[in-house]
Amino acid sequence: MLNYYRPDNLNDGLVALSENSWTLLAGGTDFYPARVGKHLNEKVMDLTGIKELRCIRETEDQIHIGALTNPDRYRLKQKFLGGF
Known part of the structure; x- marks a missing residue:
């Protein structure tokens, strides 16, 4: 089972x-x-x-991308993180 x-x-x-x-x-x-x-x-x-695995966070010197972050979510966040 x-x-x-x-x-x-x-x-x-x-x-x-x-x-x-x-x-x-x-x-x-x-x-x-x-x-x-x-x-x-x-x-x-x-x-x-x-939800913590579906995040994009920016700190002073790092960008954290959660393991379950959807690529579409990444595109939406580009403008907030200045692109890569």
């Missing part, structure tokens, strides 16, 4: 990771097709609800 968890913030996701072993999912394009016809018995953590 598939155990599915979708945290809505980074802290909750990190707490869950510290307590259990999870397969991390960030979309599922490859995950589900690779398991067709197989019994799903793993713990899956869906990262798409973690």
Whole structure:
């Protein structure tokens, strides 16, 4: 049986990771097709609800781009970050 968890913030996701072993999912394009016809018995953590992973932040000397930031979002933010 598939155990599915979708945290809505980074802290909750990190707490869950510290307590259990999870397969991390960030979309599922490859995950589900690779398991067709197989019994799903793993713990899956869906990262798409973690807003901290969908951000673009600028500090004095760095630009932070979250791992789940959509390329379209990047284009929208170019004007705010001065382009690259």
